[in-house]
Amino acid sequence: MRLLHRQKWSIPYLLLAPGMAxxxxxxxxxMWYLGKMSLSQGLFPLFTFGWVWSNFHDAITAYQTQFVRSxxxxxxxxxxxxxxxxxxxYWIAFRGGRWKNLFLLLVIAPFFVTYLIRTLAWETILADxxxxxxxxxxxxxxxxxxxxxxxxxxxxxxxxxxxxxxxVLPLYVSLEQIDGRLIExxxxxxxxxxxxxxxxxxxxxxxxxxAGVLLTFIPAAGDFINxxxxxxxxxxxxxxxxxxxxxxxxxxxxxxxLSFVLMAAILxxxxxxARILGTERLTVSHV
Amino acid sequence: xxxVRHHLLTAYAVLALVYLFLPIAxxxxxxxxxxxxxxxxxWEGFTWKNWLDPFGYPGLGGxxxxxxxxALLSSLVATIxxxxxxxxxxxxxxxxxxxxxxxxxxxxxxxxxxxxASLLALFVNWRMPQGFGTILIAHILFNISYVVVTVxxxxxxxxxxxxxxxxxxxxxxxxxxxxxxxxxxxxxxxAAALLAFALSIDDFVITxxxxxxxxTFPLFVWGAARVATxxxxxxxxxxxxxxxxxxxxxxxxxxxxxxxxxxxPV
Numbered sequence: 088m089r090l091l092h093r094q095k096w097s098i099p100y101l102l103l104a105p106g107m108a109x110x111x112x113x114x115x116x117x118m119w120y121l122g123k124m125s126l127s128q129g130l131f132p133l134f135t136f137g138w139v140w141s142n143f144h145d146a147i148t149a150y151q152t153q154f155v156r157s158x159x160x161x162x163x164x165x166x167x168x169x170x171x172x173x174x175x176x177y178w179i180a181f182r183g184g185r186w187k188n189l190f191l192l193l194v195i196a197p198f199f200v201t202y203l204i205r206t207l208a209w210e211t212i213l214a215d216x217x218x219x220x221x222x223x224x225x226x227x228x229x230x231x232x233x234x235x236x237x238x239x240x241x242x243x244x245x246x247x248x249x250x251x252x253x254x255v256l257p258l259y260v261s262l263e264q265i266d267g268r269l270i271e272x273x274x275x276x277x278x279x280x281x282x283x284x285x286x287x288x289x290x291x292x293x294x295x296x297x298a299g300v301l302l303t304f305i306p307a308a309g310d311f312i313n314x315x316x317x318x319x320x321x322x323x324x325x326x327x328x329x330x331x332x333x334x335x336x337x338x339x340x341x342x343x344x345l346s347f348v349l350m351a352a353i354l355x356x357x358x359x360x361a362r363i364l365g366t367e368r369l370t371v372s373h374v
Numbered sequence: 375x376x377x378v379r380h381h382l383l384t385a386y387a388v389l390a391l392v393y394l395f396l397p398i399a400x401x402x403x404x405x406x407x408x409x410x411x412x413x414x415x416x417w418e419g420f421t422w423k424n425w426l427d428p429f430g431y432p433g434l435g436g437x438x439x440x441x442x443x444x445a446l447l448s449s450l451v452a453t454i455x456x457x458x459x460x461x462x463x464x465x466x467x468x469x470x471x472x473x474x475x476x477x478x479x480x481x482x483x484x485x486x487x488x489x490x491a492s493l494l495a496l497f498v499n500w501r502m503p504q505g506f507g508t509i510l511i512a513h514i515l516f517n518i519s520y521v522v523v524t525v526x527x528x529x530x531x532x533x534x535x536x537x538x539x540x541x542x543x544x545x546x547x548x549x550x551x552x553x554x555x556x557x558x559x560x561x562x563x564x565a566a567a568l569l570a571f572a573l574s575i576d577d578f579v580i581t582x583x584x585x586x587x588x589x590t591f592p593l594f595v596w597g598a599a600r601v602a603t604x605x606x607x608x609x610x611x612x613x614x615x616x617x618x619x620x621x622x623x624x625x626x627x628x629x630x631x632x633x634x635x636x637x638x639p640v
Binding site: 110115117132171172182188194197200201203208209210216305312326329343350 | 384386390391396398400404415416458459477482484486489491493495499511512518572575576578582583591611615618623
């Protein structure tokens with residue numbers, strides 16, 4: 088193992104340097120500028136820094152509704168995505184046999200169609216004169232003038248669909264790693280199938296659940312495309328606000344403050360969630 | 375009862391797959407639609423004409439070209455930078471490893487609007503004109519973390535004895551790396567590059583914040599969706615889908631063949 092023994096202390100740093108430099112210059116530094124912007128005031132394009140903490144207070148008060156809505160929509164979408172993905176990932180991991188990789192590809196494949204085009208397709212599917220609306224009206228679930236498009240349901244459905252691979256993949260990885268002999272052992276010790284699942288398989292797959300929930304909830308909470316294309320301003324989420332404050336209104340300080348509040352809110356929710364599941368240790372190594 | 379349960383799960387999985395492919399079926403079907411108005415939302419009749427003239431809609435060809443150029447360049451650079459980081463993280467113990475891991479991890483958990491906004495703040499501060507260059511910078515940035523994670527997964531399961539054997543047979547470190555290590559982790563590197571390419575060509579949000587007047591394919595779809603949805607959009611969408619899935623399939627088959635021949639010990 089000469090490669091290891093003779094290593095000079097500088098080799099890992101040389102390997103890291105170019106990539107880490109990129110991350111520092113284009114991720115850390117921009118965050119610092121964004122932070123400065125959130126404490127500035129003025130009108131585009133002249134903003135002056137001055138510890139304007141009221142930006143945060145104003146931003147939260149003005150857009151409280153959108154913040155809460157983002158959390159609720161993303162939360163519901165994450166729960167539905169988990170319910171859809173778990174059995175699917177379980178099936179691929181335990182019943183996929185030698186076709187596992189192929190099934191996995193089938194799961195990811197739809198997401199090679201451009202995000203926006205996928206969402207436009209849902210617009211077609213949920214349209215007022217589409218099959219889904221007609222069927223639901225026939226069954227009496229939807230009133231004769233009821234619609235799906237431009238409702239919260241449509242936006243949540245869109246979010247659920249669009250972030251599904253972020254749920255399926257980590258679930259699959261953790262389920263696939265489970266040693267089948269452990270489940271057999273539970274059976275040998277007279278655990279019923281459901282009990283073996285609840286006491287062995289499910290706990291062992293929790294790191295995957297944790298990673299999946301995280302990777303789904305975070306982009307979902309910041310999303311604005313689904314609300315824009317499948318909803319109306321009454322369904323707008325915090326992402327829509329940040330986007331328009333930056334690119335249409337050009338009120339950079341407010342938009343920057345909103346961005347930080349969003350990040351902070353997500354961080355707090357993640358920490359609470361980690362506490363509940365008790366899997367903080369496992370996150371970094373599993374994502 | 376066991377039989378029912380067994381097949382209940384299979385039925386559920388099939389249903390889930392149908393759900394996943396439903397919108398894709400719509401996209402493909404509507405690429406053959408012959409819409410009467412400017413919007414491609416209702417079925418009006420079958421036609422080949424969109425496929426025969428995919429760039430017939432003004433601006434579409436140029437936008438796709440920009441997207442492909444950025445995807446190629448950004449996936450190439452990100453794959454190189456990310457692979458080097460993955461090698462350092464797996465192969466060496468060094469001070470600052472935890473910080474490095476954190477810096478890889480955080481960008482993946484940052485909402486896209488926030489990442490796009492922070493880059494906008496940077497470019498505005500630096501008075502850097504937005505366009506092709508800024509899009510490229512942004513795409514390389516968000517791709518690096520995904521490359522590191524993908525290549526690292528391959529490196530962790532790597533049998534170091536193969537390298538020792540090469541060295542015992544007289545190969546120096548460089549030869550060992552290029553003739554043994556690199557070929558063995560190549561499937562991981564290719565998978566990472568494909569993933570980076572796919573993420574780049576699909577990105578809308580971060581690009582939207584940093585594009586200036588440059589138009590990529592997703593930006594074109596976004597702009598077009600307000601005034602019209604030409605079926606050519608579906609044609610290009612379907613084409614990207616077919617190419618990407620074929621490439622992934624080829625990578626999987628290639629790995630299977632190699633492992634069956636015993637080239638890669640699995």
